[in-house]
Amino acid sequence: MAAMTTGSTSRADANRRRILDVALAELLRDPDVSMDQIARAAGVVRRTVYGHFPNRETLIGTLVDDAVQALADAHAVGRAGVQDPVEALARCVLAVWPIADRYRLLVALAQRTVTMQGIRERLTPVRSSSVELLQRGLDQGGFRSALPAPALAYVVEQILFGLMEAVNDGLVPTDEAARAAATTVLTSAGVPASRAATLVGRIAE
Amino acid sequence: MAAMTTGSTSRADANRRRILDVALAELLRDPDVSMDQIARAAGVVRRTVYGHFPNRETLIGTLVDDAVQALADAHAVGRAGVQDPVEALARCVLAVWPIADRYRLLVALAQRTVTMQGIRERLTPVRSSSVELLQRGLDQGGFRSALPAPALAYVVEQILFGLMEAVNDGLVPTDEAARAAATTVLTSAGVPASRAATLVGRIAE
């Protein structure tokens, strides 16, 4: 157990990765899962988890960091080189969807409090670029809403979360989810339903 | 402390009510607040809380029951005697908004798990009447969406939650929130932004 922190061996790496994966899934179900439950679910003993992560906070922190990173990347890729805000938003949603779906635990954790409020802070860069996108669209008439851009950004965020739940509950087929999400988000931002549908259909090859 | 369960005295009633109010607020901030924190916030000792509610579960259960009741009532009132699905949905949102905002803790709790999954069940009556409303609107063309009615209901729900957060964070003025919520929900359901705005403006006196 000496060089457990080194993590260069295949076994250790595999375990570390599995722990992270399982922890993600378990925390998704219940933000309060015990370290023991996580360990067992990963086919490992509690003590081993502590061999890879000094404490619960670090474990979750790693998860959150990974998630935010992936999310920010996808978001950036979606907007890259697209000037029309409407199309940019559509592309963003399509790009972000798979990652957001995977790291859905962010919601559950963000919805909680105090110590976890840091998550909201970490997400602000993503959110603020969303706001900028929406603002531009509202200014030049591509979007239309009763809400100011920042509030609209909240709504967009929540819509995605709502659709994740819907997918979870089998109300929307997985393979259509991303397109449906993009279309719904555009619609919520005041893009006529028919235009939203054709635009998204054209973008999603 | 003998007849503490009777609760006919003014003092006991006042305390019970204050405990419920404070518990709502505290649970809103953190679904995991301790009974002690709730008690202190209510200006009372922990032991006294147990005088009114046998255990934490009962306390929360009371809160949830009250919330669901109020929500269902408001929802029913909103739809009462309105045949046009679009207008009915708008009225529903306007009617439900204040109650939903007050009992926002439902979100946090519902988002959590296992023991609390009962909440989603208790909410199904409300949700299913929403679904029926949306379905009717989709059928007769008032609504338009890439989603089936049940999924759209999830989205509507989440939009409301998102707006509550936005209000919380000062992004939307409280007095405009209800109208903005109604307009946004209609827009998300594919009602043209201009029509949604005028309709809601006409309904909200």
Added chain:
DNA sequence: AGTGATTTGCACAATGGCGTGCAACTGCAC
């Protein structure tokens, strides 16, 4: 088979929350 990294299986102290019991206290009403 040997070596070093990794995992396991205990045992441990510490924390913190829950629910309860009981005696003393407070306030209001009569």
Added chain:
DNA sequence: GTGCAGTTGCACGCCATTGTGCAAATCACT
């Protein structure tokens, strides 16, 4: 002021969870 509902303050016992220590077992690789 006597009485009684309600409250307080402290006492428990109980349980789950966290993070650590250490020796033995296990694994991968040579």
